[in-house]
Amino acid sequence: MTSRKRSARKRQVEEFKAGLSSDLDASCRRFGSAQGTLDQRREAAYRKKSCESKQRYDSRAEAEDTIQACAEHGRTGLSCYRCEFCGGWHLTSHPRET
Numbered sequence: 538m539t540s541r542k543r544s545a546r547k548r549q550v551e552e553f554k555a556g557l558s559s560d561l562d563a564s565c566r567r568f569g570s571a572q573g574t575l576d577q578r579r580e581a582a583y584r585k586k587s588c589e590s591k592q593r594y595d596s597r598a599e600a601e602d603t604i605q606a607c608a609e610h611g612r613t614g615l616s617c618y619r620c621e622f623c624g625g626w627h628l629t630s631h632p633r634e635t
Contacts, residue, residue, distance in 0.1 A: 584622050593625040600626040 594600040600617035607615055607628075617626050 588620050588622040588627070591627045593620070593623055593627065595625060597626055600628060604628060 592603075594603065594617070597617060597619075604615045604617060607613075614630055615628050616630075616632070617628055619625075620627050
């Protein structure tokens with residue numbers, strides 16, 4: 538039960554706000570930490586999908602030669618792109634915007 542005295546009520550309100558502030562700060566820190574972990578996992582999954590699971594070519598010419606060889610065997614619709622992670626070249630079947 539709360540007190541009817543102004544000074545006691547004021548002290549109770551200040552204690553409540555102080556406790557609320559520290560709880561909120563702790564929650565924000567936990568959320569920030571969890572968000573950082575999630576961002577790292579997302580980045581690792583993206584890197585694995587777009588770079589580490591693919592054949593790397595040292596030059597664009599080498600990648601285009603491979604595209605030509607694939608076309609001779611019936612595989613069409615391939616293009617190449619420069620990888621933002623390894624700096625090499627990879628092949629893709631997705632149309633690339635130029």
